[in-house]
Amino acid sequence: MTLQTQLVLQALLRDPARELYGRELSQLTGLMPGTTHPILLRLETEGWVTSHKEDIDPRAEKRPARRYYRLTANGAAQASAALAGARRPLGSALRGLTEGGAAS
Structure with a gap:
């Protein structure tokens, strides 16, 4: 899952019952509308989002x-x-870097 998709999902999960429009999601995520809208279309096709x-x-x-x-x-x-699931590997990787940096 791309970082951009994660940002869109995080914004939507802040209040799952709330409806947000495309430009509003772009502002919340810091992504350009040309990035946000294809993600939303894909999520809608997958059944994760309704519009x-x-x-x-x-x-x-x-x-x-x-x-x-x-x-x-x-x-x-x-x-x-x-x-x-996307956060767990990142957290493990960061712990490994921190531990490796502390050991050096």
Whole structure:
């Protein structure tokens, strides 16, 4: 799992029931929309995320309609497990570096 995907999942997991729109997720993660949106599309295809386009009049709101994303119940469970698995090797690697550096 890429670091970018991990950042998106972490942002969504902060409040799994909350819907976030694409630009908002980009701001939360520090990623560009061109990076965030393909990740969201892939997560939606995998069933981890659901989305819907808001029903507004773009002329009245003076902005385009936003697409909101939210983790599915299954997606939240899978994301939590995937992030836990992604962190463990990193933690082990860092401990090894710290121990190796302390021994030198």
